[in-house]
Amino acid sequence: MDSQRLTLLSRIKDSDIYFSFIKSPTAIVSSVILIIIFFCSFFVEFVAPFNPFDPSSLSLMEAFTPPSWSEKGMDKYILGTDGQGRDMLSTILYGSRISLIVGFSAILFSLLLGVTLGLTAGYFGGKYEMIVMRLTDVQLTVPSILMALLVDGIARGIISRELHDEMAIYVLIFAIGISEWPQFARVSRAATLVEKNKDYVSASTIIGVSNILIMFKHILPNIMRPVLVIGTIGLALAIIAESTLSFLGVGVPPTTPSLGTLIRIGNDFLFSGEWWITFFPAIFLVLLAFSINLLGDWMRDTLNPKLN
Amino acid sequence: MKTKSLYRILLTLLLAFWVSSAWAANTIKWSMQGDSLTLDPHAQNEGPTTMVSRQIYEALVTRGLDMSIGPQLATDWKATNPTTWVFNLRKDVTFHNGDKMTSEDVVFSLLRAQQPSSDFKEYISTITSVKALDEYTVEIQTKDPNPILLNQLSNIFVMSKKWAIENFAVVPQNWDAGQETFSATNAMGTGPFKITLREPNTKTVFKKNQKWWGEVQHNLDEIHLLPIANASTRVAALLSGELDIVTDAPVQDLDRIRSSGTHKVLSIEQMRTIFLGMDQAADKLRSGNTGDNPFKKKEVRQAFYQAIDIEAIKEKVMRGLSSPAGIITFPGVTGYTKELDERLPYDVAAAKQLLADAGYPDGFDIELRCPNDRYVNDEAICTAVVGMLGKIGVNVSLNAQTKSKHFKELKDNQGDFYMLGWGVPTLDSHYVFHYLYETDASWNKVNFSNAEVDAAIRVMEGEVDLGKRNAAIAKAWKIVKDDIAYLPLHHQVISWASKRNVDVPIRPNNEPLFRFSNKR
Numbered sequence: 001m002d003s004q005r006l007t008l009l010s011r012i013k014d015s016d017i018y019f020s021f022i023k024s025p026t027a028i029v030s031s032v033i034l035i036i037i038f039f040c041s042f043f044v045e046f047v048a049p050f051n052p053f054d055p056s057s058l059s060l061m062e063a064f065t066p067p068s069w070s071e072k073g074m075d076k077y078i079l080g081t082d083g084q085g086r087d088m089l090s091t092i093l094y095g096s097r098i099s100l101i102v103g104f105s106a107i108l109f110s111l112l113l114g115v116t117l118g119l120t121a122g123y124f125g126g127k128y129e130m131i132v133m134r135l136t137d138v139q140l141t142v143p144s145i146l147m148a149l150l151v152d153g154i155a156r157g158i159i160s161r162e163l164h165d166e167m168a169i170y171v172l173i174f175a176i177g178i179s180e181w182p183q184f185a186r187v188s189r190a191a192t193l194v195e196k197n198k199d200y201v202s203a204s205t206i207i208g209v210s211n212i213l214i215m216f217k218h219i220l221p222n223i224m225r226p227v228l229v230i231g232t233i234g235l236a237l238a239i240i241a242e243s244t245l246s247f248l249g250v251g252v253p254p255t256t257p258s259l260g261t262l263i264r265i266g267n268d269f270l271f272s273g274e275w276w277i278t279f280f281p282a283i284f285l286v287l288l289a290f291s292i293n294l295l296g297d298w299m300r301d302t303l304n305p306k307l308n
Numbered sequence: 309m310k311t312k313s314l315y316r317i318l319l320t321l322l323l324a325f326w327v328s329s330a331w332a333a334n335t336i337k338w339s340m341q342g343d344s345l346t347l348d349p350h351a352q353n354e355g356p357t358t359m360v361s362r363q364i365y366e367a368l369v370t371r372g373l374d375m376s377i378g379p380q381l382a383t384d385w386k387a388t389n390p391t392t393w394v395f396n397l398r399k400d401v402t403f404h405n406g407d408k409m410t411s412e413d414v415v416f417s418l419l420r421a422q423q424p425s426s427d428f429k430e431y432i433s434t435i436t437s438v439k440a441l442d443e444y445t446v447e448i449q450t451k452d453p454n455p456i457l458l459n460q461l462s463n464i465f466v467m468s469k470k471w472a473i474e475n476f477a478v479v480p481q482n483w484d485a486g487q488e489t490f491s492a493t494n495a496m497g498t499g500p501f502k503i504t505l506r507e508p509n510t511k512t513v514f515k516k517n518q519k520w521w522g523e524v525q526h527n528l529d530e531i532h533l534l535p536i537a538n539a540s541t542r543v544a545a546l547l548s549g550e551l552d553i554v555t556d557a558p559v560q561d562l563d564r565i566r567s568s569g570t571h572k573v574l575s576i577e578q579m580r581t582i583f584l585g586m587d588q589a590a591d592k593l594r595s596g597n598t599g600d601n602p603f604k605k606k607e608v609r610q611a612f613y614q615a616i617d618i619e620a621i622k623e624k625v626m627r628g629l630s631s632p633a634g635i636i637t638f639p640g641v642t643g644y645t646k647e648l649d650e651r652l653p654y655d656v657a658a659a660k661q662l663l664a665d666a667g668y669p670d671g672f673d674i675e676l677r678c679p680n681d682r683y684v685n686d687e688a689i690c691t692a693v694v695g696m697l698g699k700i701g702v703n704v705s706l707n708a709q710t711k712s713k714h715f716k717e718l719k720d721n722q723g724d725f726y727m728l729g730w731g732v733p734t735l736d737s738h739y740v741f742h743y744l745y746e747t748d749a750s751w752n753k754v755n756f757s758n759a760e761v762d763a764a765i766r767v768m769e770g771e772v773d774l775g776k777r778n779a780a781i782a783k784a785w786k787i788v789k790d791d792i793a794y795l796p797l798h799h800q801v802i803s804w805a806s807k808r809n810v811d812v813p814i815r816p817n818n819e820p821l822f823r824f825s826n827k828r
Contacts, residue, residue, distance in 0.1 A: 054698075055695040055696075055698020055699060056699045058695045060625070060692050060696070061617075061620050083624070083625070083688060084692060084695060254691075254708075255705070255706065267538075268540050268560070269540075271561040271564040273564070
């Protein structure tokens with residue numbers, strides 16, 4: 001057991017990924033920030049000083065309290081409160097969890113869809129490949145935000161109003177997911193085209209391994225590197241897309257605000273000098289997206305230099 | 309030769325610029341958060357809708373800048389007996405298309421406003437007959453002596469009969485049923501401005517009516533109405549000079565607008581009370597989880613009432629620009645008294661106790677319906693109410709939507725618990741009772757019904773002895789207040805923000821009168 005763990009650890013230490021990671025300060029800093037954000041969002045119930053969605057803990061009289069370091073600030077509200085008396089820090093942490101859940105689920109959804117289509121298209125070729133690839137071309141001409149708005153609008157029309165608030169988050173995941181899959185499909189098809197002519201695939205075919213097994217057991221692990229790189233950068237895009245949609249008022253309902261909803265709410269108070277209501281969620285979003293992007297850049301350089 | 313033609317072109321261009329800039333100087337760009345719901349003058353009795361109609365349509369009598377009643381299309385009138393009124397019309401009035409306005413049009417418009425699809429039928433429900441005595445004389449008969457007939461007539465706009473017949477608009481648009489008619493997007497009135505472009509929720513252009521009968525007291529050529537729903541966008545547009553006036557400046561931005569140096573802010577207590585309605589008749593709430601209707605019990609309604617910290621709403625949501633209300637009417641209206649306007653105290657413990665006494669110690673679920681582009685900070689008030697009711701264990705889900713959907717669904721009997729605001733254009737309590745409290749009245753969506761109140765409303769309509777009439781009003785107010793038929797919140801204060809060189813006199817009913825407006 002011990003020796004096994006040691007070898008695993010030493011294998012990681014010996015790997016070129018680890019080497020390039022410790023040589024890259026940006027990668028270290030951004031992953032530390034991301035770990036902190038993920039931890040705080042995941043364990044928000046224990047980390048956040050208040051539960052902003054428990055109405056009995058709110059006091060409207062404490063609304064619009066500025067951050068604690070300013071003149072009228074209160075110590076218990078480090079980043080101040082919003083127009084309903086909710087602690088900004090807590091709402092941001094709760095909001096970032098929703099943003100992250102939506103971002104991760106959406107990117108997972110588009111990854112599954114895109115890789116499945118791209119892998120099969122690259123492997124089988126023929127008319128099927130042509131149809132799938134033309135489909136991605138068509139979809140790439142539609143801006144992803146527009147696509148997401150379209151899906152959201154249709155879903156609003158179909159889903160009954162009572163269910164809408166509950167379904168909003170799933171609609172959002174689907175809307176963002178469906179607008180991002182062509183990237184995955186293109187990259188995985190290209191990688192599959194390279195892989196399928198290699199000897200190990202020919203060997204598998206000769207000994208009679210089924211197509212499905214070849215695709216998902218043999219080719220898939222070999223095309224995962226570029227897919228993961230795109231996935232990481234796509235995660236930042238998905239989080240921003242979620243915020244954009246929520247900012248436009250078609251995302252998650254205001255009762256369960258995500259970062260984008262928080263920025264939208266705060267936007268109303270920009271002129272009146274209550275800058276912290278929109279500033280801190282916005283800064284948090286920038287930090288989150290920037291860290292993911294930096295990490296994604298590093299991953300691209302290390303895992304797939306060809307993409308550069 | 310070449311340089312000469314170049315000069316010519318330049319000169320023409322310069323002239324064109326000069327003319328267009330001089331022409332643009334007399335355009336007022338006006339914005340508010342929502343648009344008029346329809347141009348049909350009798351289809352919707354709603355603030356912004358009337359605001360727009362008021363510029364293009366006129367009534368027999370009207371309220372001036374000081375809110376007193378004066379002549380408009382009628383020059384004078386007299387009551388030949390207690391139930392018969394004779395109005396003499398102006399002889400020099402033409403519609404926007406040049407047709408003469410005669411008594412035919414007045415009779416047609418009054419009868420049109422009494423049709424079932426009209427939202428103004430309650431205003432003139434006491435009128436039994438309207439007839440033209442000659443081309444410029446109209447006789448109106450009422451069921452009983454009506455002391456407030458003139459107040460009511462000031463909101464019944466006169467439209468062209470010929471135009472209405474030609475364009476299949478004889479009956480008012482049935483707005484509640486979602487009907488679309490020619491009259492909903494076009495208008496043919498006699499007012500000082502006429503509509504030249506109508507794009508609902510985007511842009512409405514009013515042009516000066518060159519043939520208007522009255523003495524022109526404005527210097528405007530055009531008014532552009534550009535509704536902008538988002539508060540900060542509206543303020544940004546005003547501050548950047550894109551707009552000239554905003555008739556619902558957000559309370560949080562007033563200081564910023566004042567400090568700009570190029571803009572001014574006017575505030576006035578508006579004739580409008582904001583309140584919450586609770587359906588007391590349904591056997592089972594549509595959005596509840598108890599299987600019954602808790603609002604049937606007065607204790608529950610009172611618990612809701614006492615759970616609301618109206619002072620906190622005033623200070624934080626309205627930034628001081630509201631006055632807490634005890635009844636749905638305001639100073640200046642016949643029947644208003646300070647005692648009636650007192651609120652029950654804010655008391656969370658008492659509210660919890662009342663809820664427990666009523667049999668709901670753990671509260672219940674309910675949906676609160678709100679407009680989000682109608683009243684000052686409407687959605688924020690509702691969000692605050694959700695939090696306050698949460699403290700007594702009532703789990704409220706908020707459904708805030710645009711006013712056209714909110715009002716339509718409310719009229720469609722879809723609301724258990726909703727926000728509404730009520731102005732009193734007639735400045736008489738009768739208007740409030742007739743619309744909000746009378747059994748089966750069109751806006752009585754709490755389904756309040758009380759025989760004594762109904763009887764008092766009849767007295768208000770037919771009693772000319774002011775002492776007896778006031779007694780009936782006072783009695784009716786006491787009944788509905790004690791019963792907590794509605795949950796009053798506050799009287800709204802409105803603020804208009806405009807450029808310094810734009811003078812649009814502010815009025816407590818929030819209606820701009822552009823015929824008295826100037827842009828220097």
